[in-house]
Amino acid sequence: MRNIVFLLVGVFFGILMYKSEAASWFRIYEMFNFQSFHMFGLMGTALATGVILIQIIKRKNVKDIDNKAIVIPDKEKSFTRYAVGGTIFGLGWALAGACPGPIFVLTGAGYLPMLVVLASAVAGTWIYGLLKDKLPH
Numbered sequence: 251m252r253n254i255v256f257l258l259v260g261v262f263f264g265i266l267m268y269k270s271e272a273a274s275w276f277r278i279y280e281m282f283n284f285q286s287f288h289m290f291g292l293m294g295t296a297l298a299t300g301v302i303l304i305q306i307i308k309r310k311n312v313k314d315i316d317n318k319a320i321v322i323p324d325k326e327k328s329f330t331r332y333a334v335g336g337t338i339f340g341l342g343w344a345l346a347g348a349c350p351g352p353i354f355v356l357t358g359a360g361y362l363p364m365l366v367v368l369a370s371a372v373a374g375t376w377i378y379g380l381l382k383d384k385l386p387h
Contacts, residue, residue, distance in 0.1 A: 252315065264355045273352035273359070282344055342374075 271277045272292050281289035304322060306312065312320050343349045346367045348356055353371060356364040 263351075264358055267351060267355045268359055273348065273355040275347040278343070278347055278352075342371075346370075 267273050270292060271288065277286065277289050280286035307320050308322055314320050339349070346353070348364065348367060350371060353364055353368050357368055
């Protein structure tokens, strides 16, 4: 039953992303050319919401669905690591026209060429998993 709830939440999130045009290649193109505030507004709202919710989870000892305390560890502070990772992520996003969430949304909406992007994202994640322990921290 719990998997059904997760599936429904995922479908709702996908519809929300599609209807808000967060998965639109044209909106992403406008963002990378600084022609529209639409995507920056969506991402800024998501970022602010995430920061607030993380602070609530950390301070109020929120429990998960299994009634276990949620523990969010502090992240390592490393400029180089995030700069390189963010650059690779941004280049992939710009080339593909979609970040990971919209890849699934666009595939579900019937844009079948996104299957190539999805396969490439999965392959890249798999390769990172193989190399993760060999990379500098």
